[in-house]
Amino acid sequence: MSGALQVIRVAINTPLNQLFDYLPPAKASGAQPGQRVRVPFGRREQIGVIVELDDQSEVPANKLRTAVELLDGDALLDEELMRLLAWSSTYYQHPPGEVISAALPAGLRKGAPPTLPRQFTWRATEAGRAADIATLARKASVQARILSLLIAKDSMPEAALREAHSNWRKIVSALQEKGWAECHETVADDSGPGIAGDTPPTLTQAQQQAIDNIPDSGFAPCLLEGVTGSGKTEVYLQLIQRQIAEGRQTLVLVPEIGLTPQLVDRFRRRIGDAVAVMHSGLTDAQRLNAWLAARDNRAKVIIGTRSAIFTPLAKPGLIVIDEEHDASFKQQDGFRYSARDLAVWRARQLKIPVVLGSATPAFESLHNALEKRYRHLLLPERPGSARQPDTHVIDLRQHALHEGLSQPLIQAMRRHLDAGGQALIYLNRRGFAPTLLCPACGITEECRRCDARMVLHQRSGKLVCHHCGSERRAISVCTECHTELIPVGQGTERLEQQLRKTFPEYSLVRIDRDTTRRRGELERLLEEVRSKDARILLGTQMLTKGHDFPDVTMVGIIDSDQGLFGTDFRSSERLAQSILQVSGRAGRGDRPGEVWIQTWYPDHPLLTTLLNGGYDRFADEALAERRKAAWPPFSFLALLRAEHSARVEVFEFLEQARSLAEGLATAGIQILGPASSPMEKRSGRYRGQLLIQAANRAELQHFLAGWRAAVSKLREARRSRWSLDIDPVELF
DNA sequence: AGCACGCCGACT
DNA sequence: GTCGGCGTGCTC
Numbered sequence: 001m002s003g004a005l006q007v008i009r010v011a012i013n014t015p016l017n018q019l020f021d022y023l024p025p026a027k028a029s030g031a032q033p034g035q036r037v038r039v040p041f042g043r044r045e046q047i048g049v050i051v052e053l054d055d056q057s058e059v060p061a062n063k064l065r066t067a068v069e070l071l072d073g074d075a076l077l078d079e080e081l082m083r084l085l086a087w088s089s090t091y092y093q094h095p096p097g098e099v100i101s102a103a104l105p106a107g108l109r110k111g112a113p114p115t116l117p118r119q120f121t122w123r124a125t126e127a128g129r130a131a132d133i134a135t136l137a138r139k140a141s142v143q144a145r146i147l148s149l150l151i152a153k154d155s156m157p158e159a160a161l162r163e164a165h166s167n168w169r170k171i172v173s174a175l176q177e178k179g180w181a182e183c184h185e186t187v188a189d190d191s192g193p194g195i196a197g198d199t200p201p202t203l204t205q206a207q208q209q210a211i212d213n214i215p216d217s218g219f220a221p222c223l224l225e226g227v228t229g230s231g232k233t234e235v236y237l238q239l240i241q242r243q244i245a246e247g248r249q250t251l252v253l254v255p256e257i258g259l260t261p262q263l264v265d266r267f268r269r270r271i272g273d274a275v276a277v278m279h280s281g282l283t284d285a286q287r288l289n290a291w292l293a294a295r296d297n298r299a300k301v302i303i304g305t306r307s308a309i310f311t312p313l314a315k316p317g318l319i320v321i322d323e324e325h326d327a328s329f330k331q332q333d334g335f336r337y338s339a340r341d342l343a344v345w346r347a348r349q350l351k352i353p354v355v356l357g358s359a360t361p362a363f364e365s366l367h368n369a370l371e372k373r374y375r376h377l378l379l380p381e382r383p384g385s386a387r388q389p390d391t392h393v394i395d396l397r398q399h400a401l402h403e404g405l406s407q408p409l410i411q412a413m414r415r416h417l418d419a420g421g422q423a424l425i426y427l428n429r430r431g432f433a434p435t436l437l438c439p440a441c442g443i444t445e446e447c448r449r450c451d452a453r454m455v456l457h458q459r460s461g462k463l464v465c466h467h468c469g470s471e472r473r474a475i476s477v478c479t480e481c482h483t484e485l486i487p488v489g490q491g492t493e494r495l496e497q498q499l500r501k502t503f504p505e506y507s508l509v510r511i512d513r514d515t516t517r518r519r520g521e522l523e524r525l526l527e528e529v530r531s532k533d534a535r536i537l538l539g540t541q542m543l544t545k546g547h548d549f550p551d552v553t554m555v556g557i558i559d560s561d562q563g564l565f566g567t568d569f570r571s572s573e574r575l576a577q578s579i580l581q582v583s584g585r586a587g588r589g590d591r592p593g594e595v596w597i598q599t600w601y602p603d604h605p606l607l608t609t610l611l612n613g614g615y616d617r618f619a620d621e622a623l624a625e626r627r628k629a630a631w632p633p634f635s636f637l638a639l640l641r642a643e644h645s646a647r648v649e650v651f652e653f654l655e656q657a658r659s660l661a662e663g664l665a666t667a668g669i670q671i672l673g674p675a676s677s678p679m680e681k682r683s684g685r686y687r688g689q690l691l692i693q694a695a696n697r698a699e700l701q702h703f704l705a706g707w708r709a710a711v712s713k714l715r716e717a718r719r720s721r722w723s724l725d726i727d728p729v730e731l732f
Numbered sequence: 733a734g735c736a737c738g739c740c741g742a743c744t
Numbered sequence: 745g746t747c748g749g750c751g752t753g754c755t756c
């Protein structure tokens with residue numbers, strides 16, 4: 001390279017949708033993609049990641065600055081991960097620097113070395129053990145207490161000392177001065193103790209068949225459709241063990257609420273301690289530890305939520321997405337990626353199988369299976385004697401409601417409770433009543449910052465907006481005419497009151513965001529259910545995900561009608577999923593379950609198709625509808641959202657964006673809008689959107705690249721807050 | 733996003 | 745007279 005220019009192209013954590021060219025650091029040789037560099041950026045220094053090398057630059061030579069130093073000897077991010085990140089940045093139209101930042105544990109983002117966090121452990125010396133504690137206690141009681149702790153515990157990590165006393169460092173160094181305590185460095189490794197002791201159960205024929213049909217290697221997307229309780233997890237475990245036997249790793253993605261300690265325990269009991277966990281609740285050190293364990297092949301299984309899709313893998317063998325229909329795999333702000341879709345892309349690049357598991361697959365996935373792009377594996381039965389629950393519809397036109405409960409529902413509950421079973425009652429609305437109405441003037445209490453009604457929370461005596469969180473004191477009479485206000489509709493708080501009145505002899509547990517606010521409270525309540533101390537289980541969506549309740553024999557759905565007349569093309573899909581997910585909680589043990597559904601529309605075609613034809617039949621019909629209307633998966637969408645405290649600003653921006661789009665759109669691109677979002681005002685800001693619909697992905701991608709660049713240069717774009725959502729899951 | 737520059741209003 | 749409001753521009 002005779003004097004040729006050397007340029008490193010760097011991703012920097014900034015909202016600018018571009019890379020930045022630098023000259024390599026003076027003393028460094030062999031800069032390569034995937035290494036972190038410290039670079040001057042504007043008036044500051046930033047940490048970036050080298051994306052590519054070049055021997056020329058578009059940037060004029062006098063503007064090229066020199067990087068300060070390389071932070072890594074070898075690439076921190078391997079080529080495969082860099083490719084995934086680059087593709088994600090392009091596909092989701094998100095700045096490369098922010099994408100890479102999202103993929104790095106916080107410590108590495110800030111420039112820390114990629115090594116396990118150093119951890120120091122303290123212990124008492126021989127002299128310390130022989131010391132006269134009683135005498136010490138007279139002059140320095142805290143030192144004495146800590147010294148006896150060190151003696152009693154044999155050795156203590158710094159974290160434990162910190163808990164013992166906030167000023168621990170000073171105390172311990174005083175002990176060290178006296179020669180009574182010493183410290184040594186240990187390797188931090190808190191991937192809890194796991195003993196692989198569990199023996200695999202006997203498989204059902206369907207489970208065995210699924211396992212036989214999922215290959216060990218080569219790109220193979222597989223949809224594992226299994227009713228709740230049919231043993232999908234067991235299929236995953238056996239596939240994982242096959243990978244481990246081949247010396248390969250498995251990445252398991254689970255929904256946000258699905259990552260429970262019980263799930264991790266189950267994996268550790270089977271697989272041992274080579275299970276690393278990745279989720280947002282970890283400390284920086286724990287996250288770095290898990291990340292490194294995956295990269296260095298110490299972890300054989302990595303279980304994580306959405307962001308774990310960006311975990312580096314030394315020996316990738318398999319990716320599993322559990323509950324693949326779950327909306328939490330799509331990030332809803334900032335870098336709006338779909339971890340499920342990226343998983344399929346990554347598996348293709350890696351040439352490995354990817355298993356999408358669900359009792360209620362996303363219609364997109366089902367469509368891919370029907371089109372034979374995915375292998376379709378079915379687990380129709382429950383292992384052992386457990387049977388599918390019987391479903392009954394309660395026609396509310398014929399049965400009066402008392403405080404939200406109909407007689408048939410109460411009778412069914414009593415029958416199951418008297419027979420020793422547990423009843424689960426599902427109502428996806430928290431608070432006491434969703435509306436506070438003045439019977440005289442018809443006024444309802446509204447949120448001042450949103451287009452929404454305030455929800456009455458009686459116990460706290462507050463009116464709460466469930467959209468922006470604002471609260472005010474509940475009132476009992478109308479501010480206009482002083483008539484007494486009446487709470488209209490049912491929330492879990494009100495239903496709890498009524499159920500306690502109806503079934504005083506059975507104890508009840510309510511699980512929703514309000515009752516589980518305190519740390520550890522959810523676990524405590526779940527334990528009450530599992531130990532059968534509680535017989536009636538009342539709750540919201542929270543109940544339906546990831547928890548096993550083996551003694552629940554009856555499920556009651558209080559209000560199945562929310563979602564029957566939904567606003568977007570996905571609401572029927574979501575309705576079916578939530579009905580089936582909650583129904584799946586019934587009868588997991590050896591007793592058959594029953595599901596009772598209250599509805600005002602027992603003849604609604606959506607409901608009858610779902611209940612008589614089952615999920616796949618329901619999906620068939622819904623997919624036919626979508627094909628007619630050219631909704632996904634028969635088209636591809638991108639949604640430009642904007643918000644501003646002034647309504648006019650939103651539309652000025654969106655109109656400008658629309659005219660840019662009209663100039664760039666090719667034949668297959670449709671521009672819909674701008675329109676107000678379904679709830680136009682939220683948290684004091686007006687919201688609007690522009691929908692782009694395209695017949696094929698490549699055309700959409702091509703259009704979006706040019707459009708996004710043009711939109712971001714609009715003067716109006718600086719005034720409104722806006723975002724571009726590719727493959728949006730929510731259309732508002 | 734940061735961060736600076738720059739030009740107008742209400743304060744010690 | 746200055747402190748500071750946020751509009752505008754720039755980051756290899």
